[in-house]
Amino acid sequence: MSTVEFLRPDSWLAANGGPRYVQLRRRLEEGIGTGVLPPNSSLPPERELADITDLSRVTVRKAIQALVQDGLVEQRQGSGTFVREPVARMEQSLSHLTSFTEDMSHRGLDTTSKWLERGVFAPTEEEQCVLGLGNVNEVARIYRLREAGGRPMALERASLPLDILPNPLEVKTSLYEVLARHGRRPVRAVQKISAINIDAPEADLLGVADGAAGLKIERTSYLKNGRVAELTRSLYRGDAYDFVAELRL
Ligand code: 16G
Numbered sequence: 001m002s003t004v005e006f007l008r009p010d011s012w013l014a015a016n017g018g019p020r021y022v023q024l025r026r027r028l029e030e031g032i033g034t035g036v037l038p039p040n041s042s043l044p045p046e047r048e049l050a051d052i053t054d055l056s057r058v059t060v061r062k063a064i065q066a067l068v069q070d071g072l073v074e075q076r077q078g079s080g081t082f083v084r085e086p087v088a089r090m091e092q093s094l095s096h097l098t099s100f101t102e103d104m105s106h107r108g109l110d111t112t113s114k115w116l117e118r119g120v121f122a123p124t125e126e127e128q129c130v131l132g133l134g135n136v137n138e139v140a141r142i143y144r145l146r147e148a149g150g151r152p153m154a155l156e157r158a159s160l161p162l163d164i165l166p167n168p169l170e171v172k173t174s175l176y177e178v179l180a181r182h183g184r185r186p187v188r189a190v191q192k193i194s195a196i197n198i199d200a201p202e203a204d205l206l207g208v209a210d211g212a213a214g215l216k217i218e219r220t221s222y223l224k225n226g227r228v229a230e231l232t233r234s235l236y237r238g239d240a241y242d243f244v245a246e247l248r249l
Contacts, residue, residue: 003037032072039084039086041082043073069211070213071087074209087237090242097187118168122139140166143158165179190220193217194215215238
């Protein structure tokens, strides 16, 4: 079926079917899901879509904006709106204390980091308190964009007491691997996960649309002796991750 035939309103637009932009959005989603609109194909331009569907350009624009937000299509400057490649979702267990590098290598993916910050800084009040720094006025901090298989996955900002990570520059790929080498790998962690919308500049770094769905994860991890080793705030792409917890009676 051609795109034009698929979008003709007689078969999907109903007077009592709810807001028109929502109906169009659903139809376009269906087209993307069933392959009538395959990955990397372009949507008809706004004016043409309005003609085919008998809807106003404002309605068409609203439907497309919603699809951009959902990450199903992207607008490329000067060349139009394109269907995005579907992103393979990853499942991550919430019952094992693993590192990003380990999680990805289990899936056969190489990881890379783009460094946004790495060094020794004056701690914030929160770092002072959560990491139990007492009157020490330095903290190790690393902030990076984490990529797997060449695709941006998460932004991660970790803070550690300096005696646990004396030289942040030593971390080239895996933080946990460096900590393990010094006998300071955490053995337990508490994680808090919340839903957020990712805005610029983080959205640009992660390659998602402004306002796209994301997961904010805060991990506090502990050494065997109970001391806090790490406070990490991560921002994961909502379209790439499923966190899975196993529950037992
Ligand atoms: C994971 C952890 C993060 C930890 C990092 C170490 C979550 C939400 N966060 O991304 O707290 O710092 O692994 O990874 O799972 P690395 O050893 O590959 O640097």
